[in-house]
Amino acid sequence: MASPVRRRAQESRWHTASQVLAWLRLHPGATRAALAQDLQLSSGLATELTGRMRALSLLAEAPAPPQGRGRPTTVLGAHPDGPVVLAIDLRMADWRHAVAGVDGGLRDVTGSRHVSRDPETVLADIRRVIAAVRDRYGHRLRAVALAVAGSIHDGRLAQSATLGWRDVDLTALTAGGTVPLLPGNDATLAGLAEARTGAAVGARAALHLMVEVGIGGAFTVDGQPSTGAHGAAGEYGHQPYGNRSLPCPCGSRGCWDLEIDGRALARHLGLPAPADPRGFARQLLDRAPRDTATRQALEAVAGALGAGIGGLVNVHDPDVVTLGGLAAPLRAAAPEVFAAAYTGGLMAFHRGQPPPVVDAVHGDDGALHGAAVLALDHVTSETALAEWSARPH
Amino acid sequence: MASPVRRRAQESRWHTASQVLAWLRLHPGATRAALAQDLQLSSGLATELTGRMRALSLLAEAPAPPQGRGRPTTVLGAHPDGPVVLAIDLRMADWRHAVAGVDGGLRDVTGSRHVSRDPETVLADIRRVIAAVRDRYGHRLRAVALAVAGSIHDGRLAQSATLGWRDVDLTALTAGGTVPLLPGNDATLAGLAEARTGAAVGARAALHLMVEVGIGGAFTVDGQPSTGAHGAAGEYGHQPYGNRSLPCPCGSRGCWDLEIDGRALARHLGLPAPADPRGFARQLLDRAPRDTATRQALEAVAGALGAGIGGLVNVHDPDVVTLGGLAAPLRAAAPEVFAAAYTGGLMAFHRGQPPPVVDAVHGDDGALHGAAVLALDHVTSETALAEWSARPH
DNA sequence: ACCTTATGCTCGTACCACGAGGATAATGGA
DNA sequence: TCCATTATCCTCGTGGTACGAGCATAAGGT
Incomplete structure (x- = not known):
């Protein structure tokens, strides 16, 4: 917890790091040299930033294949011990989930059909998956985003003609844990995915x-x-x-x-x-x-x-x-x-x-991708990076 | 002109100053002590910031009337030599304009009816006013905002049923000068005024x-x-x-x-x-x-x-x-x-x-107030402050 | 081997933000 | 009148990011 007095300095401290991670998601597999050029970082700052972020498990660097003359640069990617998010897309007949690292790549995409469309049953399933992912990734799991085919209102599913649900509390899904749950309408999140990595x-x-x-x-x-x-x-x-x-x-x-x-x-x-x-x-x-x-x-x-x-x-x-x-x-x-x-x-x-x-362009995966974007936006925010850095690694 | 390499440092340099000016507009006539409390500035930072901004003619300080015990603080306001903006509201039958300082207060509110509603005639009138204000304020005039009862599209007035105009170029109003012209739809700007200082x-x-x-x-x-x-x-x-x-x-x-x-x-x-x-x-x-x-x-x-x-x-x-x-x-x-x-x-x-x-709550003044807000937002942006500080005072 | 090219690293400087400690200017009561 | 109280301002040392210059490094080309 950052003391309120230190607020401004804390946030500006992670400002550029947050920009780096946002850029990395838009340019997966990009090199450090390209980063420095795009973000107009001096080479000194690039060295310091990537070093700091590597030490904090926010970034991994691997030697890049040499292309032409000059000193070879490194390829940036998610650190194997870095933060991850869980994205869930809850649809009419089935639901799917995936884990994503800070580079934005979806891993372990899994899906299963609803046995029953009863809210309690479905939510229990989702809670089980969240618990399983948390067991596997521990404190590395930093956020869960949930795309739902229905209207969201203050964290509740207000109504869903698709699912036949009405006023279902979603925040209870991670109650007791410290991982934030970020719900979103499926069309909204699909739009987010198109804007970031799709047709827009x-x-x-x-x-x-x-x-x-x-x-x-x-x-x-x-x-x-x-x-x-x-x-x-x-x-x-x-x-x-x-x-x-x-x-x-x-x-x-x-x-x-x-x-x-x-x-x-x-x-x-x-x-x-x-x-x-x-x-x-x-x-x-x-x-x-x-x-x-x-x-x-x-x-x-x-x-x-x-x-x-x-x-x-x-x-x-x-x-x-x-x-x-x-x-x-x-x-x-x-x-x-x-x-x-x-x-x-x-x-x-x-x-x-x-x-x-x-x-x-995302087809049926739009909402799932959008949920990952929403969760990663949260995780790579300046305040979330400050929190992450306060933990031991 | 800031060199592109210095961009990040330049912007963060004026970040807090920009916040101070934004706060000041929301709290006209507020004291420096209230500023420090609201923005959680340390007293040292408040001293340094206000001092710097006073030296740059961005802020004036006057002794505040003592209220109870304790060392008296100062009242913040626009500097008599500080930057100003010109807000214009172009309506069906008449048009009005006002000058505003960084505290947001409208001065010299003037209006006059259209002699003719012909675009050339009206625009010539407006050009005259802009020239007069520039003559009076010189380099202190930093932006002109124009509210129009019509549809704006890329700086042009695309169509106005009210005025009977169609596809009129507005950017030409300040052509030749260095003062930016910021056009806006009157309803949009009235909404902006309500959001900042009105019913919203x-x-x-x-x-x-x-x-x-x-x-x-x-x-x-x-x-x-x-x-x-x-x-x-x-x-x-x-x-x-x-x-x-x-x-x-x-x-x-x-x-x-x-x-x-x-x-x-x-x-x-x-x-x-x-x-x-x-x-x-x-x-x-x-x-x-x-x-x-x-x-x-x-x-x-x-x-x-x-x-x-x-x-x-x-x-x-x-x-x-x-x-x-x-x-x-x-x-x-x-x-x-x-x-x-x-x-x-x-x-x-x-x-x-x-x-x-x-x-x-703004009644007929909404668009004019909104134009002032738009122009002042531009003037108190971090990049504009960096430009202002680069000039001699 | 040497030059060229591209990139990474080191280090001194500049500057903002912070916090502690002390200074200052008012009130209000003894 | 003097002093305690209160609220604020100022000074200064510290920490941290960003910057740029200069140098080091690792490749390809000649």
Whole structure:
């Protein structure tokens, strides 16, 4: 615990080290010479910093293969005894987890299907995994991030149509331990992953939209998602873009959600609401080319998707929009309809150079990667580094 | 000009000084002792910092009136030779400007009506004022911020329904000089002012919505507005919340704008679109109590306002929502309808503690104050302080 | 072998932050 | 009037990061 008086000096002490680790995650397998050049470190400072961080097990250096003339440099990587985080992605039918070191690489990616979708059972499973990882890594485990397909509010899972849960306390997962638990909405974290290592790399402001059951997303600026006051931001599916006569399970009416996912497709086809909207939509996407009615339903949905995205671009003014989950195949099913609705929804001055709408690159791994990013951001923060350095190594 | 190599040291050198000036603006007329306590500065550091900043004309100290026992402290304020900024608010019928020092206080608030609304004429007027202020303050003038009732895109005024302008280059206003021009949307800057010194003080995340002609706003996190990639964020009026059959001057259809302002009121009353939607709405608000049809029109608008705000709360998850311009009286005209639509538009888990919707406190001065905040943020940044200190005094 | 190139290391300097100890300037009571 | 009390300011020695110059080192090229 840093004394409050020493606060400013403590933090500035780890400022550059934190920058180094952030840079390392963006450039895995990079050399020390490249680090010094990118961050404009003097060679003296690079020596001192890497030395200090090596001594603290924050960094490992290995001789780099010589490339041309000059003294060979070293390759930077995570230290074998360095801090690690646990990333968990809790989805409708299954959940997965992985361990990551400060270089951002995911290790031990493991998954298993839910035996029961009952909250108590699932949370007990997760608690078991956390305990197992803590047993294996000991004090090296510094944070656990949990991506959930539902709305997060002050550390609680407020509601999840996907899982059928309502107001589940997640903080209890690491209660008793000292490891912080960082929960996040799955679409928000997938957006974070796209911004850092995905289709939105290089963009200052990026909007990610993900369709599974309903539509969610994240707006990131300089790689930081806008989380709002209680971590509940990004619920784009619950904007009144739709038909006011349709009630939404969220409690509101006319939500965009209802115009986008499998429920909307079923409605357009005159079918009852499917139990598994995601699976239903996937089926339709597969058989679309052969079925006119299905194609028309997909066109309606693609249009609703494009028009809404146009409105969101007006609100957020992103450099780029990324599509995750079913959003990408939905657009691909009716690209002209989507494009017309998208540009039609933009304010005139955006139409000269509309932000490109690109498919996400992380696929189903987005939320898991994003959870790792969230946890590693926490671990490589200046205060967390100060804490880590206070322990013996 | 700082050499790139010295960047890190230069910035950290001014880090605390920048914090001091930021704090001073939030606590005008505060004492040095209070500064040291709030920022947890050791008394030695407070001495050194204030001394350095006094020598650089960044700060003035005057003996504080003694209050009880103990050695009297000093009151901090802007130095009489310190840096200043020029804030300008360009509105439909008139424009105003003011000079501000680093303590944030607005001086010489002046206004004048447009003789002509022709862009060239108005911009020439503004150029004249900038030149006059520069003549008077010389190198002390460090930034000019310009609030405009229109959409900003990469430093240009992309379109303004209010002024009837389209794609006007604003950067030319200070061309030739070295003073940076910082343009901003008026609603965005009003939101900034509310977040720093208005109704949203203390909130981490705040949403400001302002109705004049159409509706615009700003989402601020920790006092920083989300500006997007090109400074065009916050165009809430151009989300497809409304009736798709209505074309909007922005080029899209069904914009929220068309459901909220004087044009919506006229439509509900079966009247043609008014030339001055703002004045028209003001008239109706005045005579509402005596006229049933008007009251019903106002109720429809208040409902559309509340429902949209509910959707935006789902998106942004703010701590508080502030209403500027006509938004406050529109709500007041039908508070029950507004409240029902607002909570009805919220996702269920927000309804337990919905973010309070409060009236803005800056009134018509919001954009001008926000422009001053924007300019002063620039001037008290670490790099700007480094530049200032490099000059002789 | 020697030069060239690229990088790492050492060390003196500059500067901010910190904390302890003492100085200072007011009040208020004896 | 004098002195204790209180709150603040100032001085100074220490610690720590960043910087840059100069030198050392380890390769490839000639």
